[in-house]
Amino acid sequence: MGLLQPTLDRLRAADLAVITRQILQSRSFRKPLGILAAFSLIYTLNKALARWYLRTSSPWDWSKEVVLVTGGSSGIGALLVRNLSALDIKVVTVDIQPPLSPLPPNACFYQLDVTSPAAVRSVAQRIREDLGGDPTVLVNNAGVGTGKPLLAETDEQVRRTFDVNIVAQFWMVREFLPAMVKADHGHVVTVASMASFLTLASNVGYSCSKAAALSLHEGLTQELRYRYNASNVCTSIIHPMFTRTPLIQLATVKGDFPADLLDPEDVADAITKHILRGRSGSTVKTDLTSRPSFPTDRPGPGPVAVPSELEVYGTASTYILPPIGPEFDLFNRVEKAW
Numbered sequence: 001m002g003l004l005q006p007t008l009d010r011l012r013a014a015d016l017a018v019i020t021r022q023i024l025q026s027r028s029f030r031k032p033l034g035i036l037a038a039f040s041l042i043y044t045l046n047k048a049l050a051r052w053y054l055r056t057s058s059p060w061d062w063s064k065e066v067v068l069v070t071g072g073s074s075g076i077g078a079l080l081v082r083n084l085s086a087l088d089i090k091v092v093t094v095d096i097q098p099p100l101s102p103l104p105p106n107a108c109f110y111q112l113d114v115t116s117p118a119a120v121r122s123v124a125q126r127i128r129e130d131l132g133g134d135p136t137v138l139v140n141n142a143g144v145g146t147g148k149p150l151l152a153e154t155d156e157q158v159r160r161t162f163d164v165n166i167v168a169q170f171w172m173v174r175e176f177l178p179a180m181v182k183a184d185h186g187h188v189v190t191v192a193s194m195a196s197f198l199t200l201a202s203n204v205g206y207s208c209s210k211a212a213a214l215s216l217h218e219g220l221t222q223e224l225r226y227r228y229n230a231s232n233v234c235t236s237i238i239h240p241m242f243t244r245t246p247l248i249q250l251a252t253v254k255g256d257f258p259a260d261l262l263d264p265e266d267v268a269d270a271i272t273k274h275i276l277r278g279r280s281g282s283t284v285k286t287d288l289t290s291r292p293s294f295p296t297d298r299p300g301p302g303p304v305a306v307p308s309e310l311e312v313y314g315t316a317s318t319y320i321l322p323p324i325g326p327e328f329d330l331f332n333r334v335e336k337a338w
Contacts, residue, residue, distance in 0.1 A: 060278040067275065068092045068127070068135035070114055070172060071142030073099045076191070076243065079268035080139065081107055084275070092127055092135060095142070114142050114168035115160075124175045134179035137275060140169045140213075141191040145206040158205055165209035169216055180233045181224070187234040189275060190217045194241050194284070213237070221280065234280040240267045241284075 067084050071077040072093030078100065084091045085104040093099065094112040103109055108130070112123045128134060144164045146157045153161075173188060180186025196214040199207035217237040224230045243262040274283050 062087065062089050062276075065137060066090045066092060066131060066133070066135040067137040067139060068094065068172075068176065069139045069141055070094050070112075070168070073097045073109070076240075076264045076267050076271070077139075077141045079264055080141065080271055083268055083272040087272075087276075090131070092131070094123060114172060115163040117171045120168075120171045120175050134176055136180065136183075136185060137187045137189065138172060138176050139189040139191065139271070139275070140172055142168060143191070143193075143209075145203070147202055147206075149202050150204045153205060161205045162209050162212075165206070166212040166216065169213060173216075173220065177220075177233075181228045181230040184230045184232045187236065187275065187278070188217075188220060189271065190214075190235075190237040191271065192217070192237050192239050194239050196239060234278065236274055236280055237282050238267075238271055238274065239282065239284045240270075243267055 067089055069077050069081055069084075069091060070093075072081045072091075073095035074097070077093065077095070081091050081093050081099075081103070085107045088106060091107040092110065093103070093107060094110045094114065096111065096113050098111065099109055110123045110127060113119050124134075142164055144161060146153055146161065148157070169190065177186075177188065180188075190213050192213045193206075193210040195203060195207040196210040214237060217235055221235040224233050224235065241262055243264055270283055274281065
């Protein structure tokens with residue numbers, strides 16, 4: 001048998017080659033393979049055309065750029081300030097609360113209630129006087145939420161959620177965008193959420209405000225190109241999945257949260273990378289590699305692979321997520337009031 005083994009191996013290899021050739025030449029195999037190849041080609045061309053369409057001829061000199069971050073005193077905003085400062089980029093952070101730790105020399109803080117248009121105008125003038133010009137990158141990061149059911153929220157809480165999460169973005173954009181348009185150079189980054197696409201129980205107001213932020217991003221992108229002729233001003237939006245913040249941690253105190261949580265450092269790193277690329281686009285940040293086990297009363301797809309970081313170059317994108325049913329109340333243990 002030992003002497004015949006090499007011959008048998010050659011015969012098996014020859015049979016395998018014949019079978020493989022027959023499979024490759026069969027119509028039932030070539031048709032789906034051709035469809036797959038066509039989709040791959042379309043995807044590659046679409047990605048290349050999107051990058052070409054969203055290209056900017058305005059170079060980025062990070063020794064001269066100024067990045068303004070709202071909500072930069074804690075959480076993701078504070079980490080983003082730290083990341084950019086470590087790269088020797090000049091950073092301005094505005095927040096209603098002072099930073100939790102001392103800022104590096106190339107970062108400065110201005111106390112600001114972003115929901116007040118008068119306060120925004122006043123602080124913006126101080127920033128211009130102190131820095132000798134306008135910021136070239138605006139990161140609308142400030143955000144709040146209550147984690148309460150719709151009927152349990154007070155009038156003040158509903159108003160504050162929308163004032164901070166979306167109305168304030170209008171005030172910031174209206175204040176700092178004109179200088180970007182005039183120079184045809186700049187970048188407006190919107191920190192939204194996967195809640196822009198997906199609404200859970202006890203998260204209605206927050207999700208509505210983040211959906212509005214997505215609409216603002218898309219509309220601003222169109223107006224820059226077709227109303228202001230400022231195609232070199234970039235617009236980007238970031239959609240983090242559930243992130244380990246104080247609000248989410250309150251909902252996970254029992255350890256039965258049905259999805260993985262992102263660390264805020266990972267989200268801040270993704271935003272930093274996107275800013276440094278200097279071009280428009282969308283980034284979906286998640287660490288899920290399979291469908292989270294959300295209970296639902298509706299039929300839905302099987303496990304869905306979600307990349308840890310998906311970057312899309314375009315003005316609008318659609319993301320498919322598993323359906324969410326009423327059995328799972330995301331914030332049913334959150335009682336914190338803002």
